[in-house]
Amino acid sequence: MVIDSITDGIVIDHITSGMSMTLYNYLHLDKLTCSVAIIKNAPSSKAGKKDIIKIDRPIDIDIDVLGYLDPGVSVNIIENGEIVKKFKPDLPERLVDVIKCRNPRCISQDEQELVHIFKLTDRENHVYRCIYCESKGKAHFKR
């Protein structure tokens, strides 16, 4: 299968196979008007298969969301057909309005327009806790 290379934009590579639509939704890529290519189950020498997302326009991408959802991805910034920057997002220290607290006793369930904030409390095990009630963040996605 052939998908054209992009001139100016972003390529999110090494996405865990099956995670591309989750990233697409969390990054709100459905709101973009430019071309967005989702490649599923592409061959990967390391993982066997992987997903890739190509965005045909430079945008501000939420690196924290990527780091939290799929910390193994790599992000390539493309300008004039060349990779000008390549990086791997780290686990963010804080997640702001990325996941919601599910504890029915938490103030975040009631308080109007309160921002849901989670902080990283255990980097080794990827544990995030709500700053208000300290409940563990529940994964809303398949890992």
Add this chain to the structure above:
Amino acid sequence: MRHLLDILDLTPEEIGQLIDTACDIIADPDKYAEKCRRRKLATLFFEPSTRTRLSFEAAMYELGGSVLGFSSSSSSSTSKGESVSDTIKVVSCYADIIAMRHPKEGAPMVASMVSGVPIINAGDGGHNHPTQTLADLLTIYREKGTFENLTIGLCGDLKFGRTVHSLINAMSRYSGVKFVLISPDELKLPDYVTNNVLIKNNIPYEETTDLIGAMPKLDILYMTRVQRERFFNEQDYIRLKDSYILTPDKLENAKSDLCIMHPLPRVNEISVAVDNDPRACYFKQVLNGKYMRMALILKLLEVE
């Protein structure tokens, strides 16, 4: 401006200073009788409470200050749908300091984000209750003379018992402390306390369902009430509410200098017959709570 949301907002040194102030108040209360003259404490109790609210109010009156507030959410604008943030923004225009209790966990943190005056967490759901812990710490200090090398038994509802969580957080910072966690399986300590406090800091602890078996090794026995208001299911509450009842016969193998504590109110988890035992310290805790709240108000208002 400082708030007290969690007992860990205070360093062990600051807790030591509060204890020093409380002991000075006990020794010479007249010296403090006008310290908070013309200052106002707002007690915002979105959830019913008798002793904590009265303790704060008594503390402020004994410092020469005055008190305003409400004692249930039905008598506040919350019943009209007002948010915590808006209530706090309004009240901080009237008061110099706010003590708040709320059934939702984290509500005092939300308050602290918008408040123009210091916020004291007077209990947020099953989460934290730092001023009860200050009362507990002064009691332990006055009874034992130290915070070190103590074996502390915590018995009853360790899952929803916010006083238990705060006390574990506070005592884990002193050397030689061990915990014996006595509860039914359904009311065990939540994993965020076990993992983030006990395991992370290598604090020795054991979990058991056997109160009598644990008794001989304890320096402190901290009893708690199984709280009906924390259960969504009445059947679960009824099944667990009488799990542990302390009676004089269960104290037969206890140390002679055991300190029996309870944050109160009790329902039936300590028999009234235990009240006459010289090791019963739970009513001393009440008085100690008032002194520590006085010391805390002075600190947060930066009154010399």
